[in-house]
Each structure stands twice: as structure tokens, then as C-alpha cells.
Amino acid sequence: MSWGGTVDELPIGRRVAYWRGRRKMSQQVFADRLGKSKSWVDKVERGVRRLDKFSIVYEIADVLAVDVQLLLGKEPERRPETQNCIDQVEVEEIRAALERYDQMSAFFQVVPHSPPLPEMHKAVSHAWLTYQHAKYGPLARVLPKLLRDAQAADSAYATTEHAHDAAHLLGQVYQIASSALRKVGEHELSWLAADRSIAVSQRAGDQLLAGLASYRVGSALLALGRVRPSLEVNVNIANRLAPSGELDPDRLSVYGMLLLNGAMAAARIGDSATVRDLLAGADQAANAMGGDQNHYWTSFGPTNVELHRCATAVELGDGRTAVDTHERIDPDGFAALLPERRAHHYLDIARGYTQIGDVDKASEMLLEGDRLAPSEIRCRPLAHEVLSDVLRRTRGAPPAPVAELAEQMGVGV
Structure with a gap:
């Protein structure tokens, strides 16, 4: 999209249109999320209607997930x-x-x-x-x-x-x-x-x-929601890398991660049989390695397979299986994983707890993840969605630590 100038030189309506386009959002979807009409959005973007209330500008920035300073044509505050x-x-x-x-x-x-x-x-x-x-x-x-x-x-x-x-x-x-x-x-x-x-x-x-x-x-x-191509690329390349003969930890790690990623894609389309098959293959590869490793920066091993067993269950909507699996994970193996992997799991299992209606445990998992690796919770759009869901399901005022996290993340209580 070209406007004949840099984004920060544009009128605010054009900047709104630019970021809406970058977010692959139609005018109708954008309008729905704002609670406005498509006509209102069109007039704002064409400069026919002025944005003269800061509250609306902040709301637009929130929907577009951009710093409000960018909409105002200023250098964002770090x-x-x-x-x-x-x-x-x-x-x-x-x-x-x-x-x-x-x-x-x-x-x-x-x-x-x-x-x-x-x-x-x-x-x-x-x-x-x-x-x-x-x-x-x-x-x-x-x-x-x-x-x-x-x-x-x-x-x-x-x-x-x-x-x-x-x-x-x-x-x-x-x-x-x-x-x-x-x-x-x-x-x-x-x-x-x-x-x-x-x-x-x-x-x-x-x-x-x-x-x-x-x-x-x-x-x-x-x-991107391109689930079947994701499943195909993971499984096809995994098949080509399938170990034969001497077991090489590097090869097992890459092969195993492709199977786990394929399992996540299969779970997204509800194919539980393929999920089971791919997890079983990854489990076999992990056991052949004899423990958790970080070959080729994969963090692959038996514990990571269990984390994906939880994550695929959540994707399948089976929060109970996810929580039961989580509670059986070897604590020493889990503690030895790097922070990104552990905090990512806390986010996954928070979703699992919300699926079974245990909002308190879901909140606890988000707070654990935030203590361990704040960026994994505070920077990810998915974490914002999970926290919003937790807040919606919480009866009365949320506990102080959860309210504080929500405020810091800009998620409305």
C-alpha cells in the first residue's frame, strides 16, 4: 500500500487505514471490534470524520495492536x-x-x-x-x-x-x-x-x-491459519529425516520437533488420531535420546513431548486431559528446560484450566509464567486473549496480582 509519503507524515485517518491493512483486517471486521459502523470507519479513513476524542484513538490503537503514538504520527515511547x-x-x-x-x-x-x-x-x-x-x-x-x-x-x-x-x-x-x-x-x-x-x-x-x-x-x-499446509510440510520433511541405523541426537531432535509441530497442526483441525500417531513417533525419538537436550536449539526430549501432549489436548478442547498430563510431568525435567519453553507451557495450561472452568488455577499459571519469563506472557497476543478470558470468567474483583498483571498488560479488568 503506497500513500506517496511515509506513514508518520499521513493524516490520522490514513494511518488508521494503513495499520488496519497491515493487520489484514477488513473495514467491517474493524468496525465490529470497535462497535462502530463500517460507514463510520470509511469516513474516518478518508478524513471526512475527525477523531477528536483521545478515548476513541486509544480504542483504535488497542484493536489494531499498535502504540497509540504511531497513530498520532509520533515516535512511540519505548x-x-x-x-x-x-x-x-x-x-x-x-x-x-x-x-x-x-x-x-x-x-x-x-x-x-x-x-x-x-x-x-x-x-x-x-x-x-x-x-x-x-x-x-x-x-x-x-x-x-x-x-x-x-x-x-x-x-x-x-x-x-x-x-x-x-x-x-x-x-x-x-x-x-x-x-x-x-x-x-x-x-x-x-x-x-x-x-x-x-x-x-x-x-x-x-x-x-x-x-x-x-x-x-x-x-x-x-x-496464519494455514493448517493443512503446515501439517503437510512438517510430516513430509519429518519422513525424509526419519532416523535409520545409528541414532544421531541432532537428527532425532529435528525429526522429533517436526513431528510435534505436525501434531499441533493436526490438533487444530481436530484430527486426534494423527495427533496420537505423531506424538507416539516423537516420544519414541525422545526416548532414544535418553533425556532432554538442546541440540540444534530445539529443547527436544521426553519433557518437551509431554508439554506438546498438553498443548495438543488444549487445541482439541480437552482441558481435562491437558491438566492431568500437566500434573504428571516430571518436575526436575521441567525445571531443567529453558525459560521460553516453560513459560510457553504455563500459557498453554492456563488455557487448559479455563476449559475445565478452574479460573483460579488458570490465573496461577499466568502469574507463574510472568514470574519466570515476563515477555512470554506480556508480549504475546495469545496471552492477552487468555487473560481477557480469565477476567471475564472471574466472579467479582480479580485477585490483586491478576488485576496488577492485567493493568500492566493493558487488558481491561
Whole structure:
């Protein structure tokens, strides 16, 4: 969509239209969520009707999930460090980095300088750990430069003996970006980054990295509601990576995660038989590994399989099975998982408790997740939905900690 100028130079109505378009929301859906008519939205976007009440502007910002300052054409205020989310400014910087095509320009001119590969290895490992500790704000601030550096390295080393190594690093950075963007609801951009990783991984000559890139594509497709393509890509690539002969922990980890992701997609369409089959395959792979590991940054192992057993039950609407499974999870195995995995599970199981009507336990799970990894709860649109559901089901005033969390997240009590 082009308006002939930058977004911050536009009248407020045009900015509303721009962000509505970015959110893939029709005027009718937008109007319904605001409690207004489609005609009212159309007049606002064309500048026929003025937005002269701050309360309406804040309501629009809330529906569009953008900082109100962006609608007012101002630089958004950075969120408090405690919230630690990825804001719209950072998303746009990541988008700009993904829109670069340095690999093509390398055919025509001298490639840009890139950092030494050992330095890049350290930076990429640090980015993975930052993601797995659910520190999305700090990750978002380094991702644009990391993307540019990895792209430059991929171009600079393309004709050298280090070509595969440089491509491998870029493939990893695209995957980190894809995962972080999916967390905060930027699903189209997440899909783009994951898709880029598949192409780069093939150049890196690493089947497992390509398999993991397929996992990211499957996750992005699932988030976009493209459930059957997500199921197909996960299962097809898992079948190609199915272990035979000597058991390699790296291969088992990537294979197992593809099966788990496929199970999540099958659960979304209510295919419980496929869910059972895929979980059984993942369970077999996890047991062959002999314990929880983090090969290829997957956190794959028996405990992660159990977390997905809970998550698929929730997707199938079977909160009782999810809660029963949760209560049987080995506490030591769970405690050994990295914060992102554990907090993600608390969010899943909060949904399970709401399904069986136990609002108190659902609240407790959200608070546990927030204590462990605030960004996983406060930054994710899904967590906002779950907390809203908990508040709606709570009789009388919610407990003080829940009310405080709701206020900090901007969820109406």
C-alpha cells in the first residue's frame, strides 16, 4: 500500500487505514471490534470524520495492536524494560533488514564488509540463548544488525571455502527472526524469514538446518491459519529425516520437533488420531535420546513431548486431559528446560484450566509464567486473549496480582 509519503507524515485517518491493512483486517471486521459502523470507519479513513476524542484513538490503537503514538504520527515511547517486548519501531527495522537483497547486488559490485565468522558465531549463539530465555526486547534490538551482518557475511564468503559456514549462520539468524516475530503476532513476516531460511539452509548443505527451517515455516503457516499446509510440510520433511541405523541426537531432535509441530497442526483441525500417531513417533525419538537436550536449539526430549501432549489436548478442547498430563510431568525435567519453553507451557495450561472452568488455577499459571519469563506472557497476543478470558470468567474483583498483571498488560479488568 503506497500513500506517496511515509506513514508518520499521513493524516490520522490514513494511518488508521494503513495499520488496519497491515493487520489484514477488513473495514467491517474493524468496525465490529470497535462497535462502530463500517460507514463510520470509511469516513474516518478518508478524513471526512475527525477523531477528536483521545478515548476513541486509544480504542483504535488497542484493536489494531499498535502504540497509540504511531497513530498520532509520533515516535512511540519505548515500553518499560520490565515489559521487554518488541515494539512497532523494532518490527519495522527487522522488516527493513529482511527486505535487503545484498546477495543479488554482490553480482554487480563489491560486497559490503562483514564481521569475521568467529565473531558471527558468538553473536548468533548469544541470539539463540536470548530467544530461549524469552528476552524478546533485547533480541529485537540486536536482530536488525545481526541480519545485516549475516547477509553481508553470506555474500562476502560466497566464493570461498567458508561459504557453507556463512550460509549456515544466515539460515540460523532468519530462523531466530522468524520465531521472535511469530511470538508477537507478525505472522506474515515470520513466514518470510522462515522461507528465506529454507533457501539459505540448502546452500549451507545442512539437511538438519533445512529441516528446522521447515519447522519454522510450519509454525508460521499454523499461526496464519494455514493448517493443512503446515501439517503437510512438517510430516513430509519429518519422513525424509526419519532416523535409520545409528541414532544421531541432532537428527532425532529435528525429526522429533517436526513431528510435534505436525501434531499441533493436526490438533487444530481436530484430527486426534494423527495427533496420537505423531506424538507416539516423537516420544519414541525422545526416548532414544535418553533425556532432554538442546541440540540444534530445539529443547527436544521426553519433557518437551509431554508439554506438546498438553498443548495438543488444549487445541482439541480437552482441558481435562491437558491438566492431568500437566500434573504428571516430571518436575526436575521441567525445571531443567529453558525459560521460553516453560513459560510457553504455563500459557498453554492456563488455557487448559479455563476449559475445565478452574479460573483460579488458570490465573496461577499466568502469574507463574510472568514470574519466570515476563515477555512470554506480556508480549504475546495469545496471552492477552487468555487473560481477557480469565477476567471475564472471574466472579467479582480479580485477585490483586491478576488485576496488577492485567493493568500492566493493558487488558481491561
